[in-house]
Amino acid sequence: MISELILIVAVTVDIFIMSISCGTDCIRIPIKSAISIGIVGTVIMAISLYFSDVVSSIISFKVGSVICCAVLCAMGGMNIIKWILEKHKYRKSTKDTSMLDVFICGSCADCDNSKEISVKEAIAVSTLMSLDTLICGVASGSSLNVYVVLIGTFIFQSISVLVGCLIGRKFSKVPDISFMGGILLIVLGIFKVI
Numbered sequence: 001m002i003s004e005l006i007l008i009v010a011v012t013v014d015i016f017i018m019s020i021s022c023g024t025d026c027i028r029i030p031i032k033s034a035i036s037i038g039i040v041g042t043v044i045m046a047i048s049l050y051f052s053d054v055v056s057s058i059i060s061f062k063v064g065s066v067i068c069c070a071v072l073c074a075m076g077g078m079n080i081i082k083w084i085l086e087k088h089k090y091r092k093s094t095k096d097t098s099m100l101d102v103f104i105c106g107s108c109a110d111c112d113n114s115k116e117i118s119v120k121e122a123i124a125v126s127t128l129m130s131l132d133t134l135i136c137g138v139a140s141g142s143s144l145n146v147y148v149v150l151i152g153t154f155i156f157q158s159i160s161v162l163v164g165c166l167i168g169r170k171f172s173k174v175p176d177i178s179f180m181g182g183i184l185l186i187v188l189g190i191f192k193v194i
Contacts, residue, residue: 003191004144008152010184011133014079015041016160018129023168027115029161033122038158040126044133045153049146072189079182126157 015037022029059067117125133153 001145001148004148004152006184006187006191007144007149008156010076011041011045011130011153012156012160013180013184014129015126015157016164018125019161019164020168022117023165023170026169027117027165029117029122029165031162033117033119034158034161036119036122037126037161038154040123041130041133041157042150042154044127044130046146046150048133049144049149069189072185076182076185076189079185080179083179083182 019029
């Protein structure tokens, strides 16, 4: 149960930070958009867990554990690097929104500048931000309780979007804890080889 919870929290941190960023920029995230983000995250997690079972049937448990550890630690390291980029005040140099812009500045998710994240925008940003979910689920899923992970992913991601947006609106200076997702992924990777 601990591994399931660590994975769920790790893949939810980015969405949570993005929603705080939206809140601080006074961008509203309606409940239907929050639910859309939760659904997309859950679907991508389900796909990754399915492929995890396929991969685990091809390679041995010991080799799989080492690969899982390496992938999760790499993903964790990438999340920490992303946090470092944000700390160095990355700014957009063009009017086009890229994947990196959405990762670094969640308010870039509001493509039409309507000050509200539509369902279409929510699906797009959730898909972009769930790429790590796809990799992490494949790397760690074979020994996890699938139902707990899927239900937990949906609930955590949907609620974290609403709570994050509310926190962003209430507080102008919220500490950036996005590096925590990276640390959690590294911890989960280490658990795989212990």
